[in-house]
Amino acid sequence: MGWPFDDKDALHKELGPIFTIVTPAGLEVTVADPHVTNAVFAKRKEFIKPAVMYDQLNVFGRNLNTVEGRDWERQRRLTAPNFNERTSATVWNEAKRQANDMLGAWLEHGSRGTRDTVADTATLALHVLTRVGFGLTYSFHEGVRKVPPGHQMTYKEALSTCLGNIITFAIFPRGLLSKPLMPRALRYVGLAAREFQTYMEEMLSHERAVSANHPAGSNNLVGALVRASDNQEQSQGRPSLTGPQSLTDDEIFGNIFAFNLAGHETTANTIASSLVLLAANPSYQSWLAEEIDRVWDRDSANYEDIFPGLKRCLAVMYETLRLYGSIVFIPKSTGVHAQSVTLGDRSYLLPPRTAVNINVQALHTDQKIWGEDALQWRPSRWIDNFKPPLSVVGAESDKGVEQLINPGDGTYIPWADGPRVCIGRKFSQVEFVGVIASLFSKARVRPLLEGKDSGDDGHRALMKMVDESAIFAITLQMKNPRGIALMWEHR
Secondary structure, eight states, X not given: OOHHHHHTTHHHHHHOSEEEEEETTEEEEEXXXXXXXXXXXXXXXXXXXXXXXXXXXXXXXXXXXXXXXXXXXXXXXXXXXXXXXXXXXXXXXXXXXXXXXXHHHHHHTGGGOBSOHHHHHHHHHHHHHHHHHHOOOOOTTSGGGSOOTTOSSOHHHHHHHHHTTHHHHHHSOGGGGGSTTSOHHHHHHHHHHHHHHHHHHHHHHHHHHHHHHOTTOOSSHHHHHHHHHHHHHHHHOSOOTTOOOSOOHHHHHHHHHHHHIIIIIHHHHHHHHHHHHHXXXXXXXXXXXXXXXXXXXXXXXXXXXXXXXXXXXXXXXXXXXXXXXXXXXXXXXXXXXXXXXXXXXXXXXXXTTOEEEEOHHHHHTOHHHHOTTTTSOOGGGGEEEEXXXXXXXXXXXXXXXXXXXXXXXXXXXXXXXXXXXXXXXXXXXXXXXXXXXXXXXXXXEEEEOTTSOSSHHHHHHHXXXXXXXXXXXXXXXXXXXXXXXXXXXXX
């Protein structure tokens, strides 16, 4: 599944921007052309998500990631409005709080450094999600690491086990995993699924109780889902001719799991990879600190005032996602009807049930798009120094205003694009920038290599660590995240 990460755009250089693999099971079209990519994303009804790949994400219920047609329109209408600026402000505040606590723990390690970067950023991301998604506030040092009464697993352990066994759920029905005759490892996965289901049922019951006593409900994503769904059901009064208009409990559970899949593991991986890359490239730490010192207000650091000015921090995220994004290809299908695509001045008819894979990694490493250094991690490529006209009040002719470049349509798609673009895109951006700005406003990081100089040797060792990433379950992750210790020091 991870061949695009290893291959980059090499196969497309040989075979062209689009090629077809012909097999007895059907046709598989691989796309690395920006114009065709943009067209495929724009036509959500014509190019659909292949059920054979996405059904495995319906472990706890159908969700926004897996449904099509009117079901998608209904779920999008009920879920998307909850990802708003008020949510972003909550994400920002919690990301800063967790990052400060995490940094404190890392600084205490002193000269020993830490090898728990990936594990700790996973805890941070989960705590941000539990705060924003479920209204549960945890300490970085404890939080979801403890087993609450009535449970056999922590929330984190149950979730991580479920996320890491997506393929297992595709092979074995959930109910079968807990049978006594199953191997111990599979019974453990079954236990994790039961535990996570119980956690979600408790959350749903809590939110319904809050809504019953307080009409405004609680300020979190699950509470908003419950209110939106219940309000929609009450306003209908009678069954709709077009089908249900609210969310069922199973669909709420499915979306909770989808939020965790998209908002926990992927963001945690991006933060961890970025920290390793910044440790490998100390000049970019100074580049970030220069912006943070200029923008950061240590007394308030409010989301509305600070986030828009941290363009270099966001550039680090964009560049990490370009080369080391969690998703290396995006699968689509022509469904039951033939569909046409246009490449250059020719149109091609793709038969029904043709798999259409958008090769994200090839698009993100194409030298025609990104230049000769397309394989180099260089966050500054995202910054453009825009010089305003002299007529602008307060403008200085010798200083430019830094702006993020806007890549061409179909060239940069870590959150997909078109009508089905990820609704959590802003959520992840705000979380990432809040964490990075909090860390590098106070500290610097460098690799610890036994018996070696931490300069060029450290750069090569850390770059090798991220370059040797691979697909685990369904996302790209570092194979050996504990291979090299990172030491954090006060600036």
